Amino acid sequence: MRINHPTIDNDVVRPTHVEVDLTRLTDNFNAIKEHVSPAKMMPVLKANAYGHGLVEIAKHMQKIGADYIGVAVLEEGILLRKSGITLPILVMGGILGNQVPHFLKYDLTMTASSIQSLNQINTAAGHLQIQAKVHLKIDTGMERIGVHDYNAESFLESAMKSPHVFMEGIFSHFASSDAADLTHARLQLSRFQKVLTCFDDIKKDLPPMIHMANSGAILQLPEATFNMVRPGILLYGVYPTGESKHTIRVHPALTWKSRVVYFKIIRPNRPVGYGSKWQTDHPVHAVTIPVGYGDGYFRSMSHKAQVLIRGKKYPVIGTISMDQIVANIEQDSAYSDDEVILIGELDGQRISCENLADWAGTIPYEILTNINTRVPRIYVK
Numbered sequence: 001m002r003i004n005h006p007t008i009d010n011d012v013v014r015p016t017h018v019e020v021d022l023t024r025l026t027d028n029f030n031a032i033k034e035h036v037s038p039a040k041m042m043p044v045l046k047a048n049a050y051g052h053g054l055v056e057i058a059k060h061m062q063k064i065g066a067d068y069i070g071v072a073v074l075e076e077g078i079l080l081r082k083s084g085i086t087l088p089i090l091v092m093g094g095i096l097g098n099q100v101p102h103f104l105k106y107d108l109t110m111t112a113s114s115i116q117s118l119n120q121i122n123t124a125a126g127h128l129q130i131q132a133k134v135h136l137k138i139d140t141g142m143e144r145i146g147v148h149d150y151n152a153e154s155f156l157e158s159a160m161k162s163p164h165v166f167m168e169g170i171f172s173h174f175a176s177s178d179a180a181d182l183t184h185a186r187l188q189l190s191r192f193q194k195v196l197t198c199f200d201d202i203k204k205d206l207p208p209m210i211h212m213a214n215s216g217a218i219l220q221l222p223e224a225t226f227n228m229v230r231p232g233i234l235l236y237g238v239y240p241t242g243e244s245k246h247t248i249r250v251h252p253a254l255t256w257k258s259r260v261v262y263f264k265i266i267r268p269n270r271p272v273g274y275g276s277k278w279q280t281d282h283p284v285h286a287v288t289i290p291v292g293y294g295d296g297y298f299r300s301m302s303h304k305a306q307v308l309i310r311g312k313k314y315p316v317i318g319t320i321s322m323d324q325i326v327a328n329i330e331q332d333s334a335y336s337d338d339e340v341i342l343i344g345e346l347d348g349q350r351i352s353c354e355n356l357a358d359w360a361g362t363i364p365y366e367i368l369t370n371i372n373t374r375v376p377r378i379y380v381k
């Protein structure tokens with residue numbers, strides 16, 4: 001068991017913490033790998049590895065045979081290098097010219113999403129007399145970053161003419177590969193395939209790494225596998241949407257726990273929480289739990305959320321505070337120190353991050369990535 005928190009050691013763990021099951025992560029990784037084999041695996045570890053802890057998850061991925069790591073921003077890549085990660089790392093977001101020397105210093109692979117950024121990379125690498133590792137980003141229908149498929153040819157030619165650019169990869173990203181209706185995803189895929197034929201036309205070899213599939217496409221569009229895939233949420237054991245087909249079995253690696261710190265009886269006419277929005281018409285037993293929106297337990301779940309105590313689900317009452325919530329256990333009993341499951345499974349009962357997403361009016365991705373650094377992460381096998 002290892003605890004990853006700046007101020008907490010093994011003896012004084014905050015009762016509110018996240019447990020990450022590394023064995024489950026391995027199982028999910030292997031299930032995806034088997035499904036896409038022989039394609040390479042680029043686990044996506046952006047946003048603190050979807051809340052699971054960037055550095056620890058990267059170390060684990062390196063140990064279990066990931067081929068590449070994908071992150072969103074430069075700082076994530078630098079942190080991984082400073083933590084001793086030696087796998088190749090692709091920073092998938094857009095980059096600014098003044099960041100290029102940092103990418104080169106830390107041996108991070110850059111996403112080139114315009115001819116201008118290619119030129120900046122080529123110049124900076126030229127000063128150092130090295131070749132920069134670059135993946136070209138093609139925009140096939142997401143309209144965030146990348147050169148449009150219909151302008152790709154001159155982009156590819158510029159890359160080939162840049163002596164200090166090593167075109168290691170080319171990629172694109174799906175907007176709706178996790179939907180029931182795959183019309184747009186198929187259109188994006190065909191646009192990307194057409195871009196790849198440009199290499200034939202100009203009689204050049206394809207770059208060694210070609211990738212497009214996120215979790216939705218891994219599940220639903222095997223023809224988008226190419227020779228590498230970029231699983232994010234699926235790796236953590238969560239399906240991207242309720243609509244997408246579950247062609248691979250995965251299980252959540254994250255459990256979010258806390259403990260009862262207070263028990264009391266609430267009488268009628270004694271409203272609970274900020275704004276006094278909830279009150280009872282008969283005396284009820286209630287417990288207070290030290291978690292709140294200051295940890296990423298969204299305030300928008302107020303009057304909807306449930307927690308699991310002693311194998312039973314109970315409603316959270318009153319408005320969710322920054323650091324505390326109250327649960328109504330009616331006439332049941334509970335004691336200080338009783339375990340409370342916020343996300344997870346116990347005795348056949350389960351509260352999923354999909355449940356929290358529904359209560360908060362968002363998607364599981366936002367629930368996971370918002371469990372913030374005040375919550376210690378514990379790694380179990």
Ligand SMILES: *Cc1c(COP(=O)(O)O)cnc(C)c1O
Nearest residue numbers: 044092173214215230231232233
């Ligand atoms: C976030 C991201 C992924 C992973 O997406 P999931 O839906 O979590 O699998 C893959 N590729 C890019 C470019 C991303 O930004």
